[in-house]
Amino acid sequence: MDSLTEAVLRGAPADELEKAPVPEDFVAAHIRQEDAGLFDGAADPDVRRSLRVGRVPMPALAPDEVLVAVMASSINYNTVWSATFRPVSTFGALKRFARGGGYPARHDQPYQVVGSDAAGVIVRVGAGVRRWKVGDHVAVNAAVVDDQDPVTHHDGMLGADQKAWGYETNFGGLAHYTVVRASQLLRKPAHLTWEEAACVPLCGGTAYRMLVSDRGARIKQGDIVLIWGATGGLGAFAVQLVKNGGGIPVGVVNSEEKAKLLTRLGCDVVINRTEIGIGGQVSPGADTVELAKRLGRAVRAELGEDPHVVFDHVGRATFGISVIVARRGGTVVTCGSSTGYEHSFDNRYFWMNLKRIVGSHGMNLHEAAEMMRLLELGAVAPVLSEVYPLAEVGEAARLVQRNRHTGKVGVLALAPTPGLGVTNPRARAALGEEWLNPLRTAPSPSAPSPSTLSPSALSPSALSPHAPSASAPTDGRPITVG
Template sequence: MPGVLSEATTSELSEALLTGASPERIERLPLPAEFLAAHLKAEDADMFRGVEDKDVRKSLRVGRVPMPELAPDEVVVAVMASSINYNTVWSAMFEPIPTFRFLSQFARQGGWASRHDLPHQVVGSDGAGVIVRVGSGVRHWKVGDHVVVSPAYVDDQEPASHADGMLGAEQRAWGFETNFGGLAEYSVVRVNQLVPKPAHLTWEEAACNTLCAGTAYRMLVSDRGARMKQGDVVLVWGAAGGLGGYAVQFVRNGGGIPVGVVGSPEKAEALRALGCEIVIDRSEIGLTADVADDPARVIEVGRRLGGIIRERVGRDPDIVFEHVGRATFGVSVFVVRRGGVVVTCGSSTGYHHLFDNRYLWMKLKRIIGSHVANLQEQWDTNRLLELGAVVPTMSAVYPLSDVAEAARVVQTNQHIGKIAVLCGAPRTGLGVTDPRLRARIGEDRLNPLRGRSPGPGEV
């Protein structure tokens, strides 16, 4: 949606960043004492108690917050754009628990962690921007670098983190289980969250990828996930959503056959724009909200879905890409082939899953839990974005002042793909430093879902 504007500040540092100032000049300019940020207040944590519609527009605020102090292993990023993920919706609903509890638990470590326990929480787990300060312990990054931020907030002094960054007991989701998230003009992030920004993408396009694309990569491609191979049939629930749009691309790129499930003709059309040829509407299989509570109906829906997949593809799915949770999980376990894999990273419809265990143990199926991505997986994902082999799933852009409306679109499942939010960037279309590559890939290829979600003022 060209022309969307943010409400970025007009400080001298902001002006310098937008006019391409040298790193030396950026470093000389003072950081603001306060900045605009989307945040929650601890005093509001009980506001939805007994309320059926926990409307995030009532809890998510935009206002000035103080600039945090910088730890030695951190950088300050001037966030040009961010995006809405479902964890921000959870935070703003204060479910399943208020995320202020995470901040309090983190602060018990003492030291630099104590900064996070504040009466406000800056949320957001995606970001693209410019490094404006580096901590004393930072070696491989410098002021002026264009970066995107991984949401995996990893403690690199934990032994388990050296086997896999996601295995450390102190691993957290940035902007969800920590403070100082990405839906703000500035953020403080650990240096082991940084990934180079793809030079051909705009700020808002780049800001949409890290959490969802990295998560989908680990689930499907990484040796810690389903290890998808050529020819695999992959059932993708919520295939037109933030995670699903990247999953479909990874399946196609890897020589697999994506089978996408969506909830409307509009989402089916969007999914085909991403190259998914086999699309199933939930109405075709009779999947309603109450199916999960009835084991017989779960099997009935599973048989119907399996029949459709066999008719259109020729066999049962080898992998089920699962993040919907309670509403679909029993069907997923039933429908995946003998010896197949259900890989799960979330439960947006509920955490308590019911499934018939006979179909798991007697048919030697597997369930793999997956969470975000380690830094190497994020860099591998980013390389595919840099090559244009994977493209952003951005469908709408909102200014930071309308971030609550953007979150409401995701909360009510009106979105397709990802919703971007301009933070420091004053308008869309900025941030491209390799226009030749962009032209070679093509605008239509880079923005297959643009305009397919409600924009500002359309909610």
């Protein structure tokens, strides 16, 4: 073990971290350019064949960047896209980024370190970094933006050169170290473990923009919001944001087991779509009008109204249903499209009923920070379900690829065990393990549930991120492998 890594794991102070030399290479989950044709013609492109874990060279640090010792990360579907080289190989994006010259040229390598989430400790800062320092505990927002592009100052996601870190850039978060711009950094909530904090930024920020931001659906009190895939990473955050904002979440899942999980998140209405004849995998060629009518009847049977908003990240398989099931004047907000990008829908239900479709991509830094603030306040909980070691990142990604997971699948990087990283145990104790881990632990009868616990139940002193430091317990949250 190199001296910098040893100092990080020991919790050394900033001056000691600054003195320890940066290693020349580090362990990272990565794909190789030579494997780009690995899955040509394959019906099942198994990501375990392309995701490698090994040492890669340490990149140089630009003036506006920081080097983060990654304690934990998580799996997002864009890592599945990277590892399958579909719909396009991400090495093309790296080459385009590198053509700008200067520091971006570092990203054009025969390998790509993947991963678009991370939580860890800053160990180096570039000469141009002002707001962050060595030793800070941070989480990473995946949006890489050009701060010299005028439109970025209106909304970072509108910039033509905006990129997803760890997907359209190199040196992502599924590694022992990562390089990120200072404009990507977020303060890690002090009451969360490393792996809990790492599961939030990408999915949590994306859900916030889609639902809460004035650039998304702009939900309000009383809005009925239908959420596809409500126990997935995006969906589980969406349920909480709707509930926390005074709306009525309607979660759609495909099994009774997932339906039970939704009750832990405080979902008001849970629809198991297999029970209304919408199978486990909605076919893009199905009679979407009939399927939408079934779903609409199920919602009206519970609430007497159609949804104001439909939250759709599934894409091709569900989008036609979403457009129909939204009420007159309603909104469909969409991103991701994990089942395919080419959407089709019956335009009569769209134009004649005055509906809106809002495209949403990622989140700007302010939206990401607002989402993390809700975590700090205890208004929203992480949605971690399982944790894998970095050495088994292929198995973790395969779980997501096959949609066999719930919530977010975490990956430990430098953190030796789950449960570390808590520096405000008082806030954690006030919230309780059942609240913080609704998808990992069965709530006890006496524990507060997500639907009843609110920030008002917590004292300001307990929530303060400046509470005295203490080590987190490591028992009670066992690592799940395979």
